[in-house]
Amino acid sequence: MARVVVDVMPKPEILDPQGKAVLGALPRLGFSGVVDVRQGKRFELEIDGEVTEQVLADVHKMAETLLSNPVIENFSVHVEASA
Amino acid sequence: MRVGVVTFPGSLDDVDAQRAVRIGGNEAVPLWHGDHDLKGVDAVILPGGFSYGDYLRCGAISRFAPVMTEVVEAAGRGMPVLGICNGFQILCESHLLPGALIRNDHRKFVCRDQRLRIENNRTPWTAAYEPGSEITIVIKNGEGGFVADEPTLDRLEGEGRVVARYLDDNPNGSLRDIAGICNERGNVVGLMPHPEHAVEGLTGCGTDGLGFFTTLASEVFQ
Numbered sequence: 001m002a003r004v005v006v007d008v009m010p011k012p013e014i015l016d017p018q019g020k021a022v023l024g025a026l027p028r029l030g031f032s033g034v035v036d037v038r039q040g041k042r043f044e045l046e047i048d049g050e051v052t053e054q055v056l057a058d059v060h061k062m063a064e065t066l067l068s069n070p071v072i073e074n075f076s077v078h079v080e081a082s083a
Numbered sequence: 084m085r086v087g088v089v090t091f092p093g094s095l096d097d098v099d100a101q102r103a104v105r106i107g108g109n110e111a112v113p114l115w116h117g118d119h120d121l122k123g124v125d126a127v128i129l130p131g132g133f134s135y136g137d138y139l140r141c142g143a144i145s146r147f148a149p150v151m152t153e154v155v156e157a158a159g160r161g162m163p164v165l166g167i168c169n170g171f172q173i174l175c176e177s178h179l180l181p182g183a184l185i186r187n188d189h190r191k192f193v194c195r196d197q198r199l200r201i202e203n204n205r206t207p208w209t210a211a212y213e214p215g216s217e218i219t220i221v222i223k224n225g226e227g228g229f230v231a232d233e234p235t236l237d238r239l240e241g242e243g244r245v246v247a248r249y250l251d252d253n254p255n256g257s258l259r260d261i262a263g264i265c266n267e268r269g270n271v272v273g274l275m276p277h278p279e280h281a282v283e284g285l286t287g288c289g290t291d292g293l294g295f296f297t298t299l300a301s302e303v304f305q
Contacts, residue, residue, distance in 0.1 A: 010185075013232075014185065014230060015185065015188055015228070015230070015256065017185075017186040017187065017188055017189075017190045018186065018190075020190070021190055066139070066143065066147070067139075069140055069143065069176065069183055071175070071181075071182060071183040071230075071231070072183045072185060072230060
């Protein structure tokens with residue numbers, strides 16, 4: 001088994017109200033020094049077998065068709081070392 | 084006209100939409116998300132609600148429901164399709180309409196009567212309205228902020244594809260106060276506010292929404 005991680009983030013030019021809410025909450029909890037927060041999503045895909053080029057190509061396809069909306073989000077894919 | 088209304092798991096306004104279709108003088112045909120079948124309808128409405136619990140992104144899972152294969156194909160042939168609220172989100176996720184709908188900029192769910200201007204009455208859903216008509220119907224959403232890149236917004240404006248625009252306060256941060264848009268051909272319309280909740284004097288804020296459902300029954304489209 002191997003794990004492929006897809007990180008999805010709102011594009012920089014897209015407003016991120018959830019990140020803004022978190023940013024607003026931090027000072028109220030006494031945390032200072034954070035000037036911006038962007039909130040995204042992380043998908044951990046457990047892969048049966050080796051992570052081949054084909055598997056990575058498939059994950060990219062999954063990321064652009066379902067896991068992210070390319071109109072408002074960017075994604076990145078990386079393979080995580082097995083535990 | 085026979086107007087299909089799709090029910091997804093989590094649809095809320097499918098029954099109201101069916102009722103509005105009937106009050107508008109058409110026959111309402113319930114359609115099921117899991118069927119590859121439009122039952123021979125002449126038009127389709129994707130209703131409001133929280134299909135698939137809004138999991139992943141609003142409309143992202145519904146886009147791949149079996150019935151959507153037929154809806155996308157029929158839309159391509161010119162069948163009138165109206166997506167209201169969650170239905171608008173589904174149309175954007177399906178790439179039948181450009182742009183996307185994101186969380187309201189003020190982060191709160193908004194539910195109120197909203198004034199709109201109908202800017203394009205050349206669609207099968209809005210031909211009952213005079214161009215520039217100002218109407219008041221209900222808006223209720225948490226993720227209704229319409230966004231698209233600047234060239235897309237310019238193209239929508241330039242081609243007259245902004246179907247409705249918010250008047251007074253912008254309820255959700257939609258760019259350029261856009262409340263509804265259509266595709267290039269004009270047969271596919273997405274609208275964030277809810278005309279189906281404004282079709283009868285007894286309930287809601289009036290009958291300003293009725294025009295969306297009477298147009299198909301009018302002579303122009305027979």
